[in-house]
Amino acid sequence: MTVTDALVRDDERHLRDRLDELLPAFASDAAENDEHARLPEAALRRLHAEGFDAAALPQHLGGGGASYSFFGEVVRALAEADPAVATIWTMHLGAAVGLAQLTADSLGSYYADALLAGDRFANALSEPTSGNRFLNPQQEASPVEDGHVLDGAKRFVSGSEIADHLLVNVAIDGAPAFFGVEPDATITVIPIWDSLGLRGTRSQLLSFHGTLLRADRRGAAPGPDHRNYVGAGLAGISLGIADAALGALVAHARSRVIAGRPLAEQQWVEYAVADHHSRIEAVRAYWRQALRQADAGDPAHAGGFDRAKLLANRVAVETAQLAVRVGGASGYLRTSPIQRHLRDAEAGQLMAYSTEVLSGVIGKQVLGTETAR
Structure with a gap:
């Protein structure tokens, strides 16, 4: 490991600690952002001010050169707090870093400098x-x-x-x-x-x-070494929503008392929670592997991102559906976060590439009938 690598990793640890301090405020605004279809602009500006945008910019473009693994975990944590923040931040970096890379030989540092200056x-x-x-x-x-x-x-x-x-x-x-x-x-x-x-x-x-x-x-046309933050982040958005749905389920099950016993002590709830928690962590492990492959320059990471998105989309929806079952009628109420997590999880399936398109792409690869996208 070089000295530069060590500095970058120290910076990633510092930013991750800062994120832990920021997340409660982001989460507290999520319900109102959803209710009023309000852009979480303050949260996005705060991420820039704290250095998250600069960290994600590759080093040769003047940024911190943070790893895919760091980026992915930040996206997942943001999505658990407020998936709108996570989604816009992912798309913002995808566009900014994409333009900085694509125009590096013509415009030089124009878009990289704009990102560092706080442009959206x-x-x-x-x-x-x-x-x-x-x-x-x-x-x-x-x-x-x-x-x-x-x-x-x-x-x-x-x-x-x-x-x-x-x-x-x-x-x-x-x-x-x-x-x-x-x-x-x-x-x-x-x-x-x-x-x-x-x-x-x-x-x-x-x-x-x-x-x-x-x-x-x-x-220029994107090259194989270009950063693909959108592809890397989409699975993290759905995994963060799954985390939030499972958290809401657990909170409800522990607080709801039926016939003198918490709902959390019912065996069917225990079994179902164990199943969904294990599936979430399995998808997370698969996604982390793809992120590590991307960090190592392994071209297999592209297929890993596709598969991770497909799996994460599905586990998010199914976990949110379980939360509705456990929450019962109260899960339908506007005051419950469960209904929001279910709606957000469904949206993840529609984001390109959708689960249907990905299923077709992956199926063709497995069957040997793959065609170009």
Whole structure:
């Protein structure tokens, strides 16, 4: 281990300790963020101020070069407190670090410096007509003198209303191309966000009307060594929701007394909790293995991220459903966190790639009938 490695790991430990101090406040705001579909902007700004954004930026781009393993555990902890914070932070870093990497040879440190300065980033990749295939855009951009022009829409852009920069992809001559875009009057937020779950992400639909995609903001194609924070973080979001659902279940079961005995002492509850706890930890172990593979540069980590997301999505939903069963009718009440965890868990399954798409991809790999995404 080099001296630099030791410093980075010391920094990770310091940040993890700071996160433990921040999480109670984040968790205390989660219910209201959900109730009012309110962006957790204060929490996101606090994460930046404490150095979490800088830590995630690779060292060669001027950041701390934190490990995938550290990033993943931060995402999981954030998601247990407030999954909207975890989701927006994951997408913010995915877009910021992605743009810094893709444009490093053309713009130099422009986007890396913007991230370090506190600018907000958002992924504007998913199209209404492309489904989960967000890396294969169908909207063709038209060439103009200074670049290309986009007329179209991007959906589920988490944190878009506070974004200073967007990572946008389009088709140019049938091939994907990536651009950094600063929101202007040609980009309109379509206020559709009255969602069932993850309401605090405010993942709006953006409409582009003759938006200039500047040639000097165009990035190269992603390379195999590029940081994939979105892929790494998605399983952690669902695992954090599963943790929160199980925690709410345990709190209810220990406090609810039936015929003189706590609900937690009923055998069916004990058995069910043991099963779900074990499954959560099994998925966590699998996901941690994929994170370690990514840290080691093992290309197998990409398939590991896919499988971990599929497993985490399912265990989150099933654990939240168990919490509803244990909570009974009170779990349906707005005052209970159980109903929120169930809604958030369901949303995780729909985030690209959805469980259905991942099942198809993984099934083809196992059966030997795999085709390119």
